[in-house]
Amino acid sequence: MTRPEDALAAPEEPADLLLTNARIYTSDARRPNASAVAIRGKTIVFVGESRDRAVASLVGARTRVVDVRGRAIVPGIVDAHTHPSLVLTRWHLALPAGGDVRGQLRHLQAYAEEHPPAEVPFIYAEYYDSDGVWGPGGPSAAIIDEYVSDRPVLMQDSSDHAATINTRMLELLEVDASTPIAPNPNDHAMQFERGADGVTPTGHVLEGAWTLFADRMWQKIGWAPPTRATPELLSTFIDALSSQGVSALFDAITDEHLLGSAAELERRGRLNMHYHGAVQFSSLDDLSDAISEVRRLEARFGSPLIRVNALKLFLDGTNEIGTSSVLEPFALEGHEHDHGVLRMGRDDLVEAMRILNGERIDLHLHVVGDNGFRVALDAVEQARATAGAAWALQVTLAHAELVDPEDMKRVAGLGVFINWTCHWSGGYFGLGAAAWLGWDRFVRMYQFNAIIRSGGVVSYGSDxxxxxxxxxADPYFGMQIAHTRLDPEETLGPSRGTVPGTSMREAPDARISREDLLDGYTRNGALQLRLGDRLGSIEEGKHANLAILNQDPMTVDPDRIRDTAPDAVLFEGALIRGEFPDLPDVSDPHRSAGGRKRTRGTAGAEGDE
Ligand SMILES: [Zn+2]
Structure with a gap:
């Protein structure tokens, strides 16, 4: 195929950069491996073997030739579902990890004693385990009150779909027995749970219902959390990702401050990232507003690196707190008739797809339970059949934690994209889902190989x-966990069968191969972002986004994949990390590998920006 870049450059025109003696994993099925790659401007102009005769003809007086000494090179990674808005959460209090809620509450208490309300008027503490032991009645305001009652406190559930707030916070929100259980008519999943009397709020809150009343609280306490990203804040996350070799991301819920910050970084020549964003909607009622917002943001910020052309919808909740939408009722006592929460029915979903297909705006669906997954596929099937040849909508189902085997087979035929969060593949969410789903369904969670084998396109993200x-968000950390089903930071608790004595997640045959992981993190992610013509593989004519790695993640011991880190990163042909002349000898045992990696718990000190 001839591309414009090739046509502009005469064949004998020398390359700017030639990397030789490499172990290149191209993510190009026609040529999976190579040892040399040449780049002119921002374009890859040659992929092949170091000894190819063509290589000599690419070298001119100004060509920089770098022998990478056998290092692995991979295409730029695509983080196809993440949340750069996390740069606004630095003021949160990090709780010690683990299921010991009382220990966490004592930590919270000590923090509150050190920081009086005048200094920290509101405490947002994360995370307690969904399956942590709160005692009879579950999480409640009363338990937090025993430790901190002099100011509003919110403790976030590790599923991130629930929280527990104290009585002071309920008062400031003006939430009481008279408040509707589900105060948002457009989203019944947002709820204030009630106690045994059926009317008194317990303090357990689902799907961020508290945010509906937050303005009252901010006014009364004279403080509000930061809501506007700045270029300086955003760059901390972008730079961390790009130094790990990520060259494109999908911001699953964006806004104008994030995009404005990205645009400003691009203006300063510091973005080093393809930044694609989605706008959230929740029903047919707010769909047209969301479409207008996509148009407005794209008109204002769209650029060679920035694009806004997708909508995001939460179709259900999460397994850990029983808000996913499931085919068979939950196994938890008292929930024998409970199928969870479906936040949009099939007919409305078909109608949304019809409208979006006409608008040429893609759809990113949060789907966790097997009924949500089936409803999404059924909707695609129907909308697609109705549209016929006019069907161009790209639908991505993010998470897909529990999928009926019959539905796995339908993915490829319907052309649906699946996005998985690799670092969840081990024990990150504990055993909370097992209580709701029962053990048989729990061990069927997080299975993607059947979808991949049948030709489905699976991409990955950090979420x-x-x-x-x-x-x-480190992609190599994610790869290791999806490849081993074992989380180096979060143990799952003693395994009940397949792998006794370890905390590996059940179903070892659900481990994803490194080849499939690399494909998903590169080529498939680029396809999901509609960047497949430019990114996703090391191929002649594509943009030069690649990372030269400190070790070969495809052959290193599985439990060391996470130590992979780029020695050098090229973004759009420019060296943005590392220095070629300084590439250390890869066999030197004294060089530090992965020294940049942080461990959890380093965050959380407020006001550290
Ligand atoms: Zn997300």
Whole structure:
């Protein structure tokens, strides 16, 4: 195929950069491996073997030739679902990890004693485990009150779909027995749970219902959390990702401050990232407003690197707190008739797809339970059949944690994209889902190989939402966990069968191969972002986005994949990390590998920006 870049450059025109003696994983099925790559401007002009005769003809007086000494090179990674808004969460209090809620509450108490209300008027603490032990009645305001009652406190559930707030916060929000259980008519999943009397709010809050009343609280306490990203804040996350070799991201819920910050970084020549964003909607009622917002943001910020052309919808909640939408009722006692929460029915979803297909705006759906997944596929099937040849909508189902085997087979045929969060593949969310789903369904969670084998396109993302977990956005950390089903930071508790005595997640055959992981993190992610013609593989004519790695993640011991880090990163042909002449000998045992990696718990000190 001839591309404009090739046509402009005469064949004998020398390359700017030639990397030789490499182990290149191209993510190009026609040529999966190579040892040399040449770049002119921002374009890859040659992929092949170092000894190819063509290589000599690419070298001119100004060509920089770098022997990478056998290093692995991979295409730029695509983080196809993440949340740069996490840069606004630095003021949160990080709680010690683990299921010991009382220990966490004592930590909270000590923090409150050190920081009086005048200094910290509101405490947002994260995270307690969904399956942590709160005692009879579950999480409640009364338990937090025993430790901190002099100011509003919110403790966030590790599922990030629930929280527990204290009585002071209920008062400031003016939430009481007279408040509707589900105060948002457009989203019945947002709820204030009630106690045994059926009317008194317990303090347990689902899907951020408290945010509907937050303005009252901010006014009364004379403080409000930062809501506007700045270029300086955003660059901390962008730079961390790009130094790990990520060259494109999908901001699953964007806004004008994030995009404005990205645009400003681009103006300063510091973005080093393809930044694609989605706008959230929740029903057919707010769909047209959301479409207008996509148009407005794209008109204002659209650029060679920035694009806004997708909408995001939460179709259900999450397994850990029983808000996913499931085919069979939950196994938890008292929930024998409970199928969870479906936040948009099939007919409305078909109608939304019809409208979006006409608008040429893509759809990104949060889907966790097997009924949500089936409803989404059924809707695609129907909308697609109705549209016929006019069907161009790209639908991505993010998370897909529990999928009926029959539906796995339908993914490829319907042309639906699946996006998975690799670093969740081990024990990150504990056993909370097992209580709701029962063990048989729990061990069927997080299975993607059947979808991949049948030709479905699976991409990967980090889905990090808080500074607390920002370090887990490292794609090699994710690859290791999806490849081993074992989280180096979060144990799952003793396994009940397949792998006794370890905390590996069940179903070892659900481990994803490194080849499939690399494909998903590169080529498939680029396809999901509609950047497949430019990004996603090391191929002649594509943009030069690649990372030269300190070790080969495809052959290193599985439990060391996470130590992979780029020695050098090229973004759009420019060296943005590392220095070629300084590339250390890869066999030197004294060089530090992965020294930049942070461990959890380093975040959380407020006001550290
Ligand atoms: Zn997300």
């Amino acid at each position: 990090v939402v808080s500074d607390y977990e920002a370090h887990r």
